[in-house]
Structures are given as structure tokens and as C-alpha cells.
Amino acid sequence: MDVQKITPLLGGMSPARFMRSHWHKKPLLVRQAIPGFEAPIPRAALFELASRDGVESRLIQQRKSGWSLKHGPFQRRALPPLGTREWTLLVQGVDLHDAAGRALLDEFRFVPEARLDDLMISYATDGGGVGPHFDSYDVFLLQAHGKRRWRIGRQRDPSLVEGMPVKILANFEPEEEYVLEPGDMLYLPPRWAHDGIAEGECMTYSIGFRSAQRDELARETLLRIADALGEADASPIYRDPRQEAVEAPGRVPLALQEFAREGVLRALAKSQVLERALGEALTEPKGNVWFDPPSDEPDLRQLGVTLDRRSRMMYDERHVYLNGESYLASGRDATLMRRLADQRQLSARELGKASEEALSLLESWFDDGWLRALPPA
Template sequence: MQNLQFPEGISAQQFLAEYWQRKPLLLHNPLPGFECGLEADELAGMACDENIESRLVLEKDGATPWEARYGPFDEAIFADLPESHWTLLVQDVDKHLPEIAGLLDYFHFIPDWRLDDVMVSYATDQGSVGPHIDDYDVFLYQTKGRRRWKIHTRDVSEEEFIPDLELRILPEFEAEQEWLLEPGDMLYLPPNVAHWGIAEGECMTCSVGFRAPSMHEMATAWFEAALDDRMPPQRYRDPPLKPQTAPGEILPSSLDEFKALLEECLHRGRQNDRWFGRFVTEAKEHLQIYPRTKPLNEKAFHNRFREQAVIHRHHYARMAFSRNEHDGYDTLYVNGQDYTLPSDTGDFLPVLSHYRVLHFGYLQEWLEQPVYLSLLCRLYNDGHLQFGDDTE
């Protein structure tokens, strides 16, 4: 297992206790053995793919000093760009390039379900996306060239951003700290720390971002799950009524009856927490996985796995699991779906959710048990696992 190398005197435990979501940290050479290998031309090619999210940010003179353009791009556009002051950003590069996905292996000290993606940015000299704020944690890894980062930790309100821009850019920025990152350096920034990264010459940066759903998104997901899975079909019923002198009045007794129904909904919702696993593993709309048109039965899958020797997790698949001993089942979550197993699964779910490549020999004892063979076969037929020579 790869481990992020923290500065001397700081352990992963200390980082989480003192820095995570609290204060920035500069790390020199924290990824021993990692090689990015991605070139600017390859990143530009990805930005031309209609299935990959990308954007260009240009800094200009005039009344609108910042402009954002969204991909997919025609490759001819790159020949017409100026020599400086622009940045290309490509999201979810880890979903498309295995070597970039390997970067995530250094962050297993944070729950996998918190990870979002690796965004890669290429900037010409003085290129940036402006001084701004993100609502999530991010590790900024400098892979090529140099970038100067400036930050401040003062509170910023929505009213302070430049109006009528698609980007949340601050018009004024007075730095409290700044660092010049060389290749191999990394900067950790907590949520809501204003930052401004400016390229000094051409450079490339990998941004490891973490999911931070809003309270509105979480509440919506909870209530949707409650409505789909647990809400009784009953309708509102009146408390004992008496003739009202003012029929337009909403009486406290009616409001109390409605609150009692909502409290019953909340009580039912607490009885099943699987909604959370489905919610945090949901894939983005353009990163969906679809079931196979020609599914295998369990015997055929077992034989195929033995012949292939290894099976790969689909590069779009997000996996997590939970143990729920109170109801006798453990649950695996993959891209918003849940799969239950008896609660005596031991190391099976930790292994399955941790490794992107699974070996037949390592799983052989589990494959001899119908419950595990059935689950792996279902994951394959649902598209979450795949063999190296699969064509669909």
C-alpha cells in the first residue's frame, strides 16, 4: 500500500486531528514512487472528448477580465489561444487513465467514499482560474513546472464575488501566506480557504478533491429514500373535530396531527441507514455504468474468472460498505446500488472495496461459497466488474 509522506513530526493521525478541514499544510515530495506521465497534448485530447468534463479559463483585459469556456473542444481551438494567461482543466481524469487513478492510493487514510476525483490542470505562463474559494478539501500536487499559491483565511460572503461571472472570483485578494510549488510538492487546502494559484511558466497540477454534499442534497436524498422505501400508504386524518367559528383558521390540533405523521416518517427512516451508502457512492450523470446485454450465469462467470485469472473494477465504479450487525446483514454499495450479505463476511467486503484489481487465486476460497460467487457474478453482470478482454 502506498502512503502519503507527511512532513517530519506529522503522522496521518495528527494531520486528521490538527489540519484536516482546519488549516493548510505544505508537503515536500509526499508521493514517493508516483509518476504522473500525463502530457499537455494528451490532456488537450481528453478535453475534446464529449464524455469528459472540461473547461478553459482565460484572463483578459477589459470589463470582463475572466472568461470560462466549456468543452468538449475542437482541437483547432488550442492553436488560437494566446501564449499566456490561460488554464485548461479536465475533471475525473482518474476515471480514464489508470496511472492517474494510482494517485488515489496515497489517500486511503481518508474514507474512500469521501473522494471525488482527480482534476488535472495545464496552465501557460501566468495562467490561473483567479482568486476563489472551494467548498471542499483539496490536495494540489504539482507534477510539472512551478505554480505560486497565495491564500487567505478570512471569511468571504457570496456578495464579494465579481458579479455576472460564471466563475466565483474575488475582485480583491490580499494574501496572508504564499508558497512556490516545485514538481513533487503538494499543498493541502481546507474548505473555504480563499486561494489563487498562478503559473510561473508552463505547469501542470493534479487536484485531488473530496465530495462535500450540501445539507439540501443530503436531506433531499434522505427523504427520497424514505418515500421510496419506508413511507406507509396512509393519508392525513383529522383529529377529533368540532365546529369552527372561523373555518379559515388552522387549529393547533391539526398542526399537531401533521407533525405526528412527519415524526413517524423520521422514526421509520432511522430504521434503515442504507440510503447513506447509496447516496455517497452515486456516480455523476456522465459516469454511469450499464448492465451487460449478455449476462453470465454463476457457473460461466466462475469459469471465465478462473481462465482470466484477474478481474478489474470498472473505472467509473465507486464502492463502499457498511456493517449492520443489528439486522444481520452487511451491505456493499456501488454507484448508488446496494447489495446485502450475511454479516459474517469477515475481510471479503474490505478486500472487494479496496482493490481495483482482484485475483482469482486470492478470492478462490470465497468463490467456493455460493453467497460470494453470486455477489461477484451480479457485480459483473451489472457492469461494475469487468475482464480485460470484455468488449461491452
């Protein structure tokens, strides 16, 4: 992707300029970010997705008695009639289940893959919404069908309405208001409060980004480091030939504490152990993701390959990471694998530069369902 190229998606800015001036800083309203946009996933297809096991969906309704929240899957008869006002269906991770959803998500890959999360679709009847709230992550709100009125503001009071199944701001303070039509888009940085109300039937596509907490990321990486230690060669055994007799046997010896501390520090100090664990954690598929083995055996060298839409692939200086696994890579093969992570596909011509070892690895990924063959030209 050319990050210096001006694009309508960002209101006539380049991705480089957008990231400097708006990302994590201030909102941006873009009229006709995608001119003439028509929802690639219509209402019927969205309802069908919401009926599946393994697809995360929620139904939110606003009633006189307050807000209600139900979790899917939902058969069509379990959803309110289309003529009923003020209900919203949220379907998460649409990019995992629909090729058009994945293609739309790829338009935002000027942000590192490690931060890109998923595409959520919100369907609402007239007056529907999820109430004023704020998110801890960046989000692009692309209007796909109908109209939605957005009120936004820098929320100084984060207190919530008590006793609600959804997080509703108690004292929402809007500063700006916009009505979005199909193709319009609103970018919001973290913690910008917003309230979107459907004006008639509408659908909004939300492109969201990961914002892991530091402790959460530390826990994930430390768990993987601990697993790797279990596979390591024999390490020193604690010895205490000078241990004296004690009158307080319940006290943990200081020497044993230091021995354990040294073990942890040595593990973290090993070359690339932290980087490797982080890369594996960042590419680990979500719990509801599974891969289908191929039904045929095409000649990948003649066709080229593309990552399955559910695959997550990244790299660093020494490794490539795919779906929670890490692989050492160097030289021409490393360049090729990094290109696959960046482009999400490799042509037959590009595969012609791969070593036999790299081709064998790609074929094993294909057998696992992590890769697909490109269609014939």
C-alpha cells in the same frame, strides 16, 4: 492501508498524524511528495479527454477586458495556441476516464471514501490561472509538470468581484508564497484563499473532497426514503369520524397535519432506513457516468475481481452499497464485501471464501460493468 506508516506523500508524516494535525485545520507544503514525479496523463491525453462528450471541462482566460469562461467539450482547434499566454484548461473527474488518474486518487484513501471526490487537472500556459479564490472543501494540489507560484492566506473578506463569470476575491490578502515544481504538493483546508499562477507551461493535479451541505444531504436521503415508502405495504388511512361541520373549509385540519407528521416520524424511526438511504446517496454515480458491459466471460473465481474505476462502494454495520444500490450482508460474506470496498479488489484466493450467493452477486455486478476481472498473474 497502514495509517501509522510514515510516507513521503505527507512530508514524512503518517496519515494518522496528518489527519490529527492538518486535516481541516492548517495548510501543509510537501516538497517531493512523489519524488521524481512525471505526469501520467500528458498534455495530448488531457486535450483528448477535453474533446469528449461526457467529460466536464472548462476554458478560463484572463484578458484586458476581464475574465472569460467557456464550457467544453473542446476540439483542439477550439483551444488557444500554446504560445498564447494566460489561459487555463480545467478537466474534471479525470479518475473516471483514466486508470492512472484513478490510481493517483487511491493514494489518498486514508480519508473516508464518502469524502473523496475526484481528480481535476489544470493545464495552463505562462501566466495562466483562475484568479484568487477559496474552496469550501479540502484539496491537495500536486504539481505534475512545469512550475506554478501559489499565494495563500486566511481570507477574512469573502466578497467577490462583481460581474465576473468566475468567482474572484475582491480583496485577496496573501500571507505565504511558494513555487511548486513537479512532485511538490500543497494541502489547503476549506476556505483558505489561494491564487496559482503558471510560470511557463504547467499542469497541476487537484485531489478534491466532497463537502455536502446538510440540507443537500437531507434532501437526497429524504427522496430515497420517500421512494422506499412507495414500495411499502399498505399503511393506515386517515379517518375523521368526529370531524364537525366547518365554516372555514379552506383551513387544513390540525388532525390531518398531525397524521402526516406522525407518518414522517415513523418512516424516519424505522430501523436502518436513514442509514440505508444515506449509503445509497453517497455511492450514487455522477450524472455523466455510465458503465460498459463486459466483452468476455472470464472465470472470476480463478482470476479475482477489481472494482471498475467509476464504481463507488461503501458499507456500514448492516449493508454494503455499490453505485446507489444497497445489499444486506452478514457473516463471512459481509467481511468479504467490506474488504472489496476497502481494497477495491479481491484475489481468487479471497473469492474462494465466498458463498454461492455472494459469488452470484459478484457475477451480476460484473455483467453490469461495475466489476472487472483481475488480469492473469
